Amino acid sequence: MDFIATHLLSLILFFPALTGTAMLFLPGDEKTLHKWYALVASLVPFTLSLFAWFNFRASQSGYQFEEQYIWYEAIGSSLHLGVDGLSLSMVLLTTLLTPLAILASFSINEKTRSYMMLFLFLETGMLGVFMSIDLLIFFVFWEVGLVPMYFLINQWGSANRNYASMKFMIYTMGGSLGLLLAVQLLGVLFQTYDLQVITEQWSAYTAPIAGIPAGTFKAVAFWAFVIAFAVKVPLWPFHTWLPDAHTEAPTAGSMILAGVLLKLGAYGFLRLILPLYPAEAKYFAGALAFLAVAAIVFGAFGSYAQTDFKRLVAYSSVNHMGFVVLGIAAAAFAVGTEDARIALNGAILQMFNHGLSAAGMFFLVGVIYERTHTRNLEDFGGLFPLVPVYGGILIFTSMASLGLPGLNGFISEFLVVRGSFGVGVNSVPVMAVYTSVALLGLLFTGAYILKGIKKVLHGPMNEHWSSASGEHKLTEINAREIVVMAPLMALILWIGLYPAWILDVINRAVVMLF
Amino acid sequence: MVPLSWYLIFAAALFSIGLFGVLSRRNAVAILLGIELMLNSVNVNLAAFWRYGDVRMMTGQVFAIIVFAVAAAEVAVGLALVISVYRRRNTVVADELDLMKW
């Protein structure tokens, strides 16, 4: 027990990878065994992170459950793990979504073992980003996460998967080139990669570097960071990889992509950009806010234009993640004010919420795709009487995504809007304009969500799916799929009704950090 | 009394004679004979240095003993090799044993 308590984070972090490796020793053709093994293996980190959640002392500042191991001493990098309220909520989200995604992929019967292994590796990669407080380790895990996802899309994706996986991989890697350079620069400059040390020194750094004034240098490095994270978030106009990747990925892959991978980018903004570049972030916050608003509005429009159900949901991620960045940009404008804190609370909660609702939406798209083998909205229609339970769940999740009050999306979107508008009213008027325009996006959020429901569930029934011969007869969502959705829906409702349980942790972290 | 230099010059001469044998004889057995001469000259040196240094330090003699052992081993192996080669190739001329050439 003591061992668990003192090595909690590394256990959570490496357990999936180790068990994933151990899968190699399982018999190769026992598909059922692989599935259950992976499920159980992914439930262990979840249990442990629940343990962490309940033992986390929100009122205490700084990182908790810290662990530090020697890794690359020569350049001052160590395997330094730790969580605060911000990262812990993301860790919880990741460890929650992974078992659900694995459960969602029980219908995969092709190369099951590799599939499950990749999923477990993916979990380690994602968790590593959230837990590391060492820049180099951060970057390593950042890139590690790409590889399993690339193969998941490339091997188990749908028709256009080669294009999509390649685009995903190259785009994200290309985006993080600048990040790598900037991280190296910081490492060389301070002889350490420890985030806490660098944060302290870099934000106050003024001496010229290689003959270039520190201001210019920092601005360039700032954009290098921003572009890496903006690609991942994704911010307009770096978003076009997302619809392709999400659409082509297998269902569980999309769940994780939308649920967690996008959060890595936003997390980077919060963990690195705001603390490292407070001055630059403030200076360029207008530009960031502009891009965020563009993401919100164009994401909504893009989604509205789709005829592919999954692509519609994919574009909605652009829309929703725009709110995260809008909140961050607003906070960058006025760090330390109440408005900024509210905006950040909203942004972080929005990350969590989008993780729940987007994962749910992708899963629901997957459920119907598995049965009909089409995602074209025009092929559906009037399916509600055939699948009432599925329909109810779809409407529920869609409404969460739409931001209906009483469900989680509303809370976070309201906080972001409130925070950024507050910044607009109290300090930087232009934010008020941006916020107002962002609300146009909120309007169209409604439009595309309703379009999805309308085309799938409502309207005259497409007889193809109810044919008496039973060949194409649409079957109701099964128990396993309901089990996948149930925790998501419960959390959606719970956060919507009483968000304080999670927002309190986030809020305290925000107050202490910014 | 015989000065040390005489022994040393004697040993050097014997060594050079052995060296000439090693370098110039065609017969492999003869080459080994040359090597024996060189080893003996070394032993002479060792013994001389023992005698002309601190007699109580037995290092020189011990080394000489070890050189004996090495010489014996070398001869045993060397001659065995010569005989083995001779059986296969019917020659013991060193010049003709050029299998290891590039």
Added chain:
Amino acid sequence: MTGEQIIFLVVAFFTLGSGLMVVTTRNLVHAAFWLVAALFGVAVVFALLSANFLAVVQVVVYIGAISILFIFAVMLTRKEMRDRGAQLNRNWWFGALLAVSTFGGLFFLLRGWEGFSKTAPAYPASFDAVSELGNALVSPNAYVLPFEVASVLLAAALVGAVYVAFGRK
């Protein structure tokens, strides 16, 4: 010139002459016998140096064992050589030059050393070199390890020689 010096010079010239014969004589059997002579000379030199044990070992091991081995080897391989053809290779002159220059070089170097012509210290009266040598060879504080290694080497050489010379069926 003392008697000792005379004995040394005689023995030395005899040894060197025998050595020259070893490397130049055409007949290998003769060469082996000349080697015996040279080794015997060296044994005398050991005696002159008060290294009695070495002298005895020289006679027993070298002359008694190694030389006999050589003679056997020569006889086993002699058929082919038949003492015909050149016993020296084409570069023998270069070898001679090198040998001479090695001797010259050594002489030159040694001459510059201050201890070159020192004389032997008095031999301690009650010093038993043989028992000291024996002690040194088996004492853990001295050379037991090299000694044992040498014995291992000998054993290995024995096995190796048997293996190599046996030939494959």
Added chain:
Amino acid sequence: MTTETLIWLIPLPPVLAFFLIVLFTNKSKALSHTIGVGAAFLSFVGSMIVFFRAIGEEHLGEFPFEDAIRWLPTGNSWFEIGVLIDPVGAATLFFVSITIFMIFLYSVGYQNYGQPVGDHDVKGLPPHGATIEEHGHKRVVPSVEPMYSRFFAFLGLFAFGMYLLVVSDNFLTLFVGWEIMGLCSYLLIGFWYGKPSARDAAVKAFMTTRVGDVFMLLGIAYLYSATGTLTFREIFTEETLHVLATTPAWFGMTTSGLIALLLFIGTVGKSAQWPLHVWLPDAMEGPTPVSAMIHAATMVSAGVYAVIRMFPLLTADYTGHGLTTTMSIVAFIGAFTALFAATIAVAQNDIKRVLAYSTISQLGYMIAALGIGAYVAAAFHLITHAFFKALLFLGSGSVIHGMEHGVLHTGNHKVDPQDMYNMGGLRKKMPITFWTFLIGGFALSGFPLITAGFWSKDEILADAFGHGHWAVFVTLAVAAFLTAFYTMRQITLTFLGEPRTEEAKHAQETPWTMTTPLVVLAFFAVTYGWVGIPEHFPLLGGLVPNWFHEFVGSTLAEHPEAVEFNVIPLLASLIVALGGLFFGWLVYRNVKSVGDDKLQIPLLKNKYYFDEIYDFLFVKPAYWFAENVVYKLMDQGVIDGILHLFGPGTQGFGSALRNYIDLPVINRLIGDGSANVTYWFGGKLRAIQTGRVQQYLMLALITFVIIGAALYFFVFAA
């Protein structure tokens, strides 16, 4: 149980009912409607207890029932939510709980509980009737709604939203209830989702109201940013309002004015005011008239209720002389909508659509009243209107239900049971419905003295006149005339004269579950007006105290003055009401078919072509923009185009590198070249590899000698 606890509990039973029905009992119709009606009854009882405790309090205005809990952490403070019942809340709670309970009860009958399952009924479409065999001959009777349980679930959720809105003490939870009702209206309008028209109407309703909601959310965010709180009682303090009223914002308005305007846009959407009125008539696609009544009589009232709630904000910078920008806008929109909708109602033939436009028009009345600062009058009309409009909608539902009997009897499904030209003479077939409908209609028209509508409408007109808002007064008076006119037209066409179709002849009175609510509501439609009779009204004034004005008026910190009695608005009300009713009867008593109707003007019939204009101006361009500009041009064209350039670009660069650098320079010159040089050199050098041991040794010795000599002469010697 303390009153505060009770208030917390009021919204809960319906939402529990919703979850119970959805999760567990949706297979059992009886269980579902028992839970639903039971929950509504519990809330009703709770509301009544709260209401009577509230009117028993002496100083409820200053010391309302309130309670709050921490909900959201925001930086170093908490955002609290809570409940509040002040006089206006109590009054609203009163009518809301009654109407909601009536709706639940009425739905049991309207959705044909107890009838057999239909022959060809499917989920998502209205029931088509069932054939039963009785005494040897077949007969078609109404069939039960296939999604009966679901209907009660939605109703429960809807009731939750409405109660939440009424009891909340802050704008955020008010907005939560507001949006939940929005969702329910979407679900209920699209209840028969199998019909494309219902489906589209649902989306239209949601989207149109969302336009308003988005602005309202912005207003809430603004308010929260400006004051740091959303709780009514904290905002409506003198200091806060003063700060808001004196802080300039954008567009030359004060902060309070701008916030109020933003919040008001939400109301425009929710209460279907021009220009966001288009969704309400289409909302009649829902299971008539219950859901229609929900939107028309209850939910849309929420919009007005929100304006009443934020009234102090709206009038924060109002000095009593000349309306502020925001108030003028509010007054203009209200008055314009009142008249505009009334003109459309005149030309509608669908019994529900007439009522829908009438609702828009009446809401315009209230909005206009609030715009000119007539707080109490607006609240009064809100409540009376809720009663009589609910009555009318339920009555029209009863009529339609009766007509459906006739349609099933004749089997001619081409006959629209909602078209008034298919009716006529129903007073004999459906007496209860007729009399209650008549009361409701007269109340709507403002039939003098007896009906509640007269008193509330008169008060608005008196206020407009008394404060000198002539334009508003005239507009509203004309609208009132039209109201009376189309109401009488409706009554005449529906109930009077002789049946115009075979179906009308076979119409039947509806069961007690439907008629009881009619009677109850009719009672209130008459009597509720009497609590607000102005003190100085000739003859009747002072007989009963103007309780409503005292009670509701005490909500405001500054008690509003009752307007001076003036005979001109009274005369105006009398004239327009009676005149409208008379002309309506006169014109339509002899009209036999739609062809005889002189007022079927295309412009009015097509609602001034607003749907077409919006479709042309907003909906189509939005979709076109989304699909062609954002998706195809921007994302797939420009951005992906640039991205795709990277592929060939990189490849081109790569092959250039290969063809011009790698192949000639690196491969041939450096790679092959060094190999060649090494090869040549090795070829030359291999000569010394003779394989002769002695030569090797010689070379080694020579090297050794040379190095030794060099070392000796140059290193050691030196």
